[in-house]
Structure formats: C-alpha cells, structure tokens
Amino acid sequence: MYEFIVFIHVLSAILSIGPFFVLFPLLNRMHDKSGEVLHSQIEVFQASIRIVKHAGHVLVVSGVLLMWQGNWPWSTSWVVMTIVVMISSIVFLAKAFKPKIRQFQAGVIDSSTLIKRLNSSVWQYILLLLIMLWFMVVKPNLW
Numbered sequence: 001m002y003e004f005i006v007f008i009h010v011l012s013a014i015l016s017i018g019p020f021f022v023l024f025p026l027l028n029r030m031h032d033k034s035g036e037v038l039h040s041q042i043e044v045f046q047a048s049i050r051i052v053k054h055a056g057h058v059l060v061v062s063g064v065l066l067m068w069q070g071n072w073p074w075s076t077s078w079v080v081m082t083i084v085v086m087i088s089s090i091v092f093l094a095k096a097f098k099p100k101i102r103q104f105q106a107g108v109i110d111s112s113t114l115i116k117r118l119n120s121s122v123w124q125y126i127l128l129l130l131i132m133l134w135f136m137v138v139k140p141n142l143w
C-alpha cells in the first residue's frame with residue numbers, strides 16, 4: 001500500500017511540473033497572435049494551470065498519507081522545508097496567472113506585457129517546484 005501511495009505521489013509531482021514545460025513554446029507562439037487564435041491559446045494555458053492545480057491537491061493528500069503510513073514525524077526537516085516552500089508557492093500561484101489574464105481581458109495590459117509576465121511567472125513557479133523536488137528526493141537533515 002505504501003509503495004502505491006509513493007507511486008501516486010510521484011505521478012502527481014510529474015503532473016505538477018510537466019505541463020509548465022509545454023507553456024514555454026506556447027508562450028513563444030502567442031507573440032504575434034491576436035483575436036480568436038490568441039484567445040484559444042490563453043485557454044490552453046488556463047487548462048494547463050488547472051491540471052497543475054488538481055495534481056497539486058493529489059500531491060498534498062498523498063504526501064500526508066505517506067507521513068501517516070510511513071510514521072515520518074512532522075518535524076522532519078525536509079518535510080517542513082517543502083511545506084514552507086509550498087505555502088509560499090500557493091500564495092504565489094493564486095496571483096501569478098489568473099489576475100494577469102483578467103487584466104489582459106479587461107484591456108489593462110496588452111498582449112506582449114501579458115506574455116512577458118506569464119513567462120516570468122512560469123519560470124518562478126518551476127523554480128519553486130524544483131526546490132521542493134530537491135528536498136523530497138535528497139531528504140537533507142537540516143536539524
């Protein structure tokens with residue numbers, strides 16, 4: 001059972017990070033587009049964010065199950081560090097994408113500003129996920 005939960009946990013980690021790499025070529029292609037084409041590309045972007053969000057929920061639930069089933073103490077340093085980074089990235093993810101797309105749809109920012117901002121948000125988010133992945137795989141004993 002424990003191995004199965006680890007499998008689900010790793011699978012959801014893949015689905016939390018993977019879709020972001022598809023977003024770079026998509027953002028590149030958005031540069032010279034407008035109207036219907038740009039609109040459908042933004043929809044693909046939003047769908048990817050949704051997958052990441054759902055996978056993130058499975059990641060947390062399976063992580064909690066692993067703590068319980070594996071008798072890991074909650075004071076384990078690499079778990080605490082992952083949770084700290086995760087809480088900050090949840091706050092970040094809430095502000096990173098949706099409000100920017102809304103601003104564009106409301107005409108507050110133009111498409112090139114939108115693409116630039118989404119691009120930097122995607123990079124920051126990947127960085128946060130890679131930090132968490134490092135803590136999970138290396139399991140450093142910090143205290």
Ligand code: HEM
Pocket residue numbers: 006009010013016059060062063064066067070072079082083086129130132133136137
């Ligand atoms: C609430 C948050 C989380 C908790 C409580 C949690 C808990 C755990 C635990 C207890 C293990 C150890 C399994 C074992 O080796 O027996 C583990 C493994 C793993 N976790 Fe998490 N996790 C969390 C979030 C994450 C996140 C955000 C990621 C990826 C970005 C992640 C990726 C992994 C991976 C890849 C492994 C397998 C590492 C290995 O076995 O060497 N976890 N997790």
